[in-house]
Amino acid sequence: xxxxxxTQAMQLHARILKSGGAYDSTHAQDxxxxxxxxxxxxxxxxxxxxxxxxxxxxxxxxxxxTMIRAYSDSPDPTHAFALFLHMQxxxxxxxxxxxxxxxxxxxxxxxxSKSGHARFGKQIHGLVFKSGVGSDxxxxxxxxxxxxxxxxxxxxxxxxxxxxxxxxxSWTSIxxxxxxxxxxxxxIGLFTHMIxxxxxxxxxxxxxxxxxxxxxxxxxxxxxxxSFVKEKDFSSNANVSTALIDMYAKCGCxxxxxxxxxxxIDKDVYVWTAIIAGLASHGLCMKAIEFFEDxxxxxxxxxxxxxxxxxxxxxxxxxxSEGLSFFRRLKKHKIRPTIQHYGCIVDMLTRAGRLKxxxxxxxKMPIEPDAVLWRTLIWGCKLLGDVERSERLVRELELxxxxxxxxxxxxxxxxxxxxxxxxxxxxxxxxLMYQRGLMKPPACSRIEIEGVVHEFTAGDSRHDEATTVxxxxxxxxxxxxxxxxxxxxxxxxxxxxxxxKASQLLHHSEKLAVSFGLMKSSPGSVIRIVKNLRSxxxxxxxxxxxxxxxxxxxxxxxxxxxxxxSGGNCSCGDHW
Numbered sequence: 276x277x278x279x280x281x282t283q284a285m286q287l288h289a290r291i292l293k294s295g296g297a298y299d300s301t302h303a304q305d306x307x308x309x310x311x312x313x314x315x316x317x318x319x320x321x322x323x324x325x326x327x328x329x330x331x332x333x334x335x336x337x338x339x340x341t342m343i344r345a346y347s348d349s350p351d352p353t354h355a356f357a358l359f360l361h362m363q364x365x366x367x368x369x370x371x372x373x374x375x376x377x378x379x380x381x382x383x384x385x386x387x388s389k390s391g392h393a394r395f396g397k398q399i400h401g402l403v404f405k406s407g408v409g410s411d412x413x414x415x416x417x418x419x420x421x422x423x424x425x426x427x428x429x430x431x432x433x434x435x436x437x438x439x440x441x442x443x444x445s446w447t448s449i450x451x452x453x454x455x456x457x458x459x460x461x462x463i464g465l466f467t468h469m470i471x472x473x474x475x476x477x478x479x480x481x482x483x484x485x486x487x488x489x490x491x492x493x494x495x496x497x498x499x500x501x502s503f504v505k506e507k508d509f510s511s512n513a514n515v516s517t518a519l520i521d522m523y524a525k526c527g528c529x530x531x532x533x534x535x536x537x538x539x540i541d542k543d544v545y546v547w548t549a550i551i552a553g554l555a556s557h558g559l560c561m562k563a564i565e566f567f568e569d570x571x572x573x574x575x576x577x578x579x580x581x582x583x584x585x586x587x588x589x590x591x592x593x594x595x596s597e598g599l600s601f602f603r604r605l606k607k608h609k610i611r612p613t614i615q616h617y618g619c620i621v622d623m624l625t626r627a628g629r630l631k632x633x634x635x636x637x638x639k640m641p642i643e644p645d646a647v648l649w650r651t652l653i654w655g656c657k658l659l660g661d662v663e664r665s666e667r668l669v670r671e672l673e674l675x676x677x678x679x680x681x682x683x684x685x686x687x688x689x690x691x692x693x694x695x696x697x698x699x700x701x702x703x704x705x706x707l708m709y710q711r712g713l714m715k716p717p718a719c720s721r722i723e724i725e726g727v728v729h730e731f732t733a734g735d736s737r738h739d740e741a742t743t744v745x746x747x748x749x750x751x752x753x754x755x756x757x758x759x760x761x762x763x764x765x766x767x768x769x770x771x772x773x774x775x776k777a778s779q780l781l782h783h784s785e786k787l788a789v790s791f792g793l794m795k796s797s798p799g800s801v802i803r804i805v806k807n808l809r810s811x812x813x814x815x816x817x818x819x820x821x822x823x824x825x826x827x828x829x830x831x832x833x834x835x836x837x838x839x840x841s842g843g844n845c846s847c848g849d850h851w
Contacts, residue, residue, distance in 0.1 A: 309327070314344075356392070376408075384421045385420070419452060428455075443475065451483040478515050488526065490525075490805075494523075494526035497519075497523065517549045558592075585601065599620065617636075617648065621633050622651050633655070634668075688700075720804050805832045810838065
C-alpha cells in the first residue's frame with residue numbers, strides 16, 4: 276500500500292506488530308516503507324522514525340543512514356552528529372550497531388555544512404581516509420560542498436584536484452563554491468576547464484556560472500553561455516531564466532534581460548523578481564513598478580524578495596509617498612515586513628533629505644533595527660551635512676558595541692570623525708579595527724575586455740599593464756582639466772594636503788578601469804565597469820565628463836545601482 280499520512284503509517288505499523296513478524300523477511304518491504312515515510316516525507320514524523328529505530332534489535336546501515344539523512348535536512352541537523360557518533364561508540368556494547376559506510380559520510384557532511392560545524396566536518400574528513408573510502412566520488416562531492424559552505428574554497432579545490440573520478444556534480448559544486456565565496460573570476464576559469472575536460476554542464480552548472488558572470492560584469496562570457504543554453508534547450512528551466520535575466524541586468528544590458536524575460540514561458544516569482552530588481556537598479560523605476568503590477572495580475576504571489584525589489588524601485592525613483600503607501604498596504608495582505616523592507620524605507624527617506632522622519636521611522640519599528648539601518652541614516656546625515664544628528668546618533672548608539680565584527684560601523688565612525696575634523700578619534704577607531712583583526716574592504720573595479728575580466732583596486736600597480744594604465748589616466752585627467760574638471764578633494768577624509776588628496780582621488784579603482792577600457796576597447800563601444808563599493812562624487816563627475824569629452828557611453832554598477840553615463844549626463848540624475 277502507498278502511505279500518504281502518518282495515520283496510515285501507524286496503521287501499517289500496528290498490522291506488522293500484530294502479525295508478530297515486525298523484523299522478518301515477509302514484512303521487510305513494508306517496514307522499510309513505513310520507516311522511510313516517517314523519516315523523510317514532509318508528512319512524516321521524525322520522532323516516530325527515531326522511536327522505530329530504538330526498537331530495532333539489529334538495525335542495518337539503511338536505518339541509520341536514513342535517519343542521519345533526515346536529521347541533515349531538519350531544522351536542527353546537529354542530531355545527525357549524535358547518531359553518527361552512536362554508530363561508532365554505542366551506549367550499549369551488547370547491541371549490534373553498523374559501522375558508517377560510504378552512504379553515511381555524505382549525509383553527515385551535509386549536516387556539518389548546514390550547521391556550520393567546520394571542526395567536526397574536518398574530523399569526518401579524517402575518518403573518511405582512515406576508513407578507506409577517500410576515493411568515493413559522492414563523499415568527495417560532499418566534502419567540496421562542506422568546505423565551500425565553511426568559507427574555505429581553497430580546501431574544497433584541494434579535494435577536487437585529488438579526485439580520481441569527477442562528474443558534473445563535482446564540477447558544479449566547486450564552481451558554485453567559488454561563486455558563493457566571492458571568487459567569481461576563478462569560478463569562470465573553472466567552468467572553462469570543465470568544458471575543456473569534456474564535461475557537459477547541466478542547468479545547475481549554468482545557473483552557477485551565470486552568477487559569476489553577473490558578479491564580475493562578464494557580459495561576453497554570459498552571452499556565450501546563453502548561446503549554450505539555447506543549444507541545449509535549457510531555456511525552459513526557470514532557474515536558468517532567472518540567472519540569465521540577473522546576469523544581463525547586472526552586466527548593464529537591461530535589453531538582454533528584457534528579451535530573456537519575454538521569451539520565458541513559465542514565469543515564477545523568481546523570474547519576475549529578477550526583472551523588477553534589474554529595472555529598478557537601472558533607474559527604470561516606473562517600468563519596474565508596472566512589471567510588479569503585471570506580476571500580481573498574473574496571479575503570481577509576491578514574496579519577500581519581490582517586495583524588496585519594488586521598494587527599491589520606489590526608493591531609486593525618489594517616490595517617497597508612493598513607497599510609504601505601498602509599505603503600509605503590506606499589512607492588508609497579511610505580510611510581515613522584514614528588516615530589508617524597513618531598510619528600503621529608511622534609505623528612501625534619507626535620500627529624500629527627510630532625516631528626522633527616517634530617525635522616527637526607525638525608532639517606531641516593531642522589530643529591532645540592526646546596525647545597517649542606523650548606518651544608512653548616519654551616512655545620510657554626513658552627506659547632507661547634519662553633523663549634530665550624526666554625532667548624537669553615534670554617541671547614543673555606540674555602534675561599535677552593536678557588533679564588534681561589523682567593519683562597516685568602524686568605517687562609518689571614521690568618516691563621521693573625519694568629516695568633523697576629529698582626527699584623533701578617527702585614528703583611535705582605526706587602531707581599534709586593527710586590534711580586532713578587521714580590515715576595510717578595498718575598493719575594487721572590474722572590466723571585461725575580449726572575454727577576460729580585469730580587476731583593479733585603488734592605487735594598485737599589480738596589473739600586467741599598470742604602468743601604461745597610469746600613464747593613460749594622467750593623460751585623461753589632463754584633458755578633462757582642460758574641460759573644467761576640478762577634483763572634489765573633500766571626498767578624501769585624510770589629514771593630508773589637497774595635492775595628495777587629488778592624487779588619491781585620481782587612482783580610484785573605477786578611474787583605472789575606465790582608462791584601461793579607453794585603451795583596449797573599440798572606439799564608440801560601451802565601457803562597462805562593476806564596482807564593489809559606492810561611487811564617490813568625484814568619480815561620478817569624472818565619468819560624466821569622460822562620456823562627454825571622449826564621446827563614449829559608460830555603464831558603472833556600484834554597490835547601490837547602475838549609472839549610465841552619456842553625453843555628460845548620468846541616468847541617476849546625480850541622485851544615488
